Amino acid sequence: MPKVPQISEAEWEVMRVLWARAPQTANEVCAALADSTTWSPRTIKTLLNRLVNKGALKYKPQGRAYHYLPAVSESACVRAASRSFLKRVFGGALTPMLVHFLEEEKLSADEIAELRSMLDERRD
Amino acid sequence: MPKVPQISEAEWEVMRVLWARAPQTANEVCAALADSTTWSPRTIKTLLNRLVNKGALKYKPQGRAYHYLPAVSESACVRAASRSFLKRVFGGALTPMLVHFLEEEKLSADEIAELRSMLDERRD
DNA sequence: CATAAAATATTACATCTGTAATCAAAAGTC
């Protein structure tokens, strides 16, 4: 199990950009976040820097600017964050957590079908 | 929708104790957390205090000591934390999140059956 | 009543986060 760094809420936004497409320059990341956030480019540079420092991102000096890219996989980070959430909010109990989401949130017929087929595969 | 305060990881532990049984004195909360944590009673007192200040707990002066009790419901806090997690880690997409947990974590036959029956109820 | 014990309130302090501004270095322009 790869040890992933602690990634804050704002940092997740940045990571998602780079997991979706990498490498990218700081400016490209800023452009990608321009719609979904109101952050100053300064702020985004700070986040990139912190993520590099905590080992979540790497970069390659590419001419004038850096090209940033993930140093940890999205799936590993998702796994770590999911476990942390499960432990924190549901005391680690998976089924109550799933029940919560199934009861609380809206699901389309298609989504229900997809989940049912996944459960079918699990039945062995 | 009741507005719930921001509850940190350590604070969740304390809240869970009081959601499970309330009211309780600080000492009773400390006793309840003695097994699952290594926190000093001082630390737990601090957490109780912060939770009162942020409106997550109330207390009744009961003789010599306070009796603490929740000021916000567990379900409201679970809902808020779940949405926050869903947004942060999965960009708000419910189904990928459920898929992740179904794929990643172990489920017993009973749990699978329970989830399937919940999905059955959803099919209307 | 004076003092000790117990409980709450206040203060401490380092790290993490959100949100930038300023500084420094590199590179292109005249």
Added chain:
DNA sequence: GACTTTTGATTACAGATGTAATATTTTATG
């Protein structure tokens, strides 16, 4: 080559968090 522009590095600063220690107030005890 000096100056401006671009980009990364360093510094800033307040609020949240983890983790307590100290101070103060209330209560029981001798």
